[in-house]
């Protein structure tokens with residue numbers, strides 16, 4: 001019998017998409033539902049530097065953050081059976097894209113600009129890349145990055161869906177190994 005589900009075996013699931021689309025929230029829900037361990041790359045980096053991302057950007061700089069991000073994603077992308085939520089900018093690095101696409105199943109959490117722009121106010125405090133940008137500049141970044149997120153295994157539209165519904169959509173798209 002054939003179906004349209006992606007058999008994932010023990011491969012790790014990676015969530016990509018623009019900042020604030022819900023990668024961390026949905027990733028944690030997925031991990032709970034699938035009984036897999038959850039890795040949030042931003043949280044891993046924050047734990048290592050013992051400070052929030054905004055502070056890392058201010059004191060250590062974005063360049064060092066990106067280097068640590070690359071090292072951290074590549075380390076986890078080589079592991080099996082995990083749910084891994086990337087930071088919004090991680091997929092812009094080719095080595096990260098290659099490692100995730102080769103070793104894991106990559107889901108793009110998609111959102112339209114119309115939906116995303118209402119989330120701006122809740123995100124600005126904790127996302128350094130949104131600070132000191134006009135809404136037009138954020139919109140340009142949003143559309144520019146979508147071109148790179150197009151490199152994925154499966155797309156999940158989140159517009160109008162709760163975090164819980166998005167997690168369920170992903171579960172419906174995959175075929176887990178039988179125990």
Ligand SMILES: Nc1ncnc2c1ncn2[C@@H]1O[C@H](COP(=O)(O)OP(=O)(O)OP(=O)(O)O)[C@@H](O)[C@H]1O
Nearest residue numbers: 018019020021022023024025087088158161162163
């Ligand atoms: N489907 C959804 N509907 C409404 N709000 C949502 C949805 N998904 C996430 N949110 C909310 O959006 C905010 C950002 O979510 P989250 O931190 O999971 O995004 P993210 O993709 O991990 O962002 P980043 O790329 O910066 O790590 C949170 O307040 C979360 O509750």
Ligand SMILES: O=C(O)C1=C[C@@H](O)[C@@H](O)[C@H](O)C1
Nearest residue numbers: 019053087088089127128129
């Ligand atoms: O979109 C981005 O470039 C970022 C998103 C966040 O997840 C963090 O990784 C950081 O704030 C940078």
Ligand SMILES: [Mg+2]
Nearest residue numbers: 023024042087
């Ligand atoms: Mg996140």
